Amino acid sequence: MKWGEDVEVIYSAKYGKKSRHWIGMEINLKTRKITYFHCGGPAKDIAFDIAKIQELAELIPALLLEAQSKEFKRENVIPFKVEKAESVCKTKIPSNCGLFVIKMLECTSLGVKNMAYIDDDYALDLRSKLTCEIFDQFMDKDFKEK
Helix, strand or coil: CCECCCECEEEEEEECCCCCCEEEEEEECCCCEEEEEECCCCHHHHHHHHHHHHHHHHHHHHHHHHHCCCCCCHHHCCCCEEEECCCCCCCCCHHHHHHHHHHHHHHHHCCCCCCCCCCHHHHHHHHHHHHHHHHHHHECCCCCEC
16 A cells, blocks of 8 residues: 555544644645644634644654655655645534534545534534444444444
8 A cells, every 4th residue: 555646635633732622634645735624712722733733744744755665854854734624614612523523524535515514503413413323333233232
């Protein structure tokens, strides 16, 4: 398997220590870009967490070179570009941020642009649907683990 060829995009989430919110990431190995999805929190705390994503943007190219068994010099490692996703859903309820990040990454991976239904008014419905999906995947009709 070749990173950047067989695997072009990685979807991930990290917990922001300062903002205390989940942050979604779309890491595109082809375009060398990390797009982050952050749905709330104080601006100064978000800035701290985004700086951590920037550190990751510097680490990934080095890891890719190492995976290819190529020697590299730190000054030759070009960091990935980091940018905020457009039209990110915002939440007023802190406990919804993880749910929002999961759904935004899912929509992004499927090419869905309109994320209008990812909001606090639909959060309970989204949570119920996700619970049912998890249940269906891991439990059989007799309520036993598959």
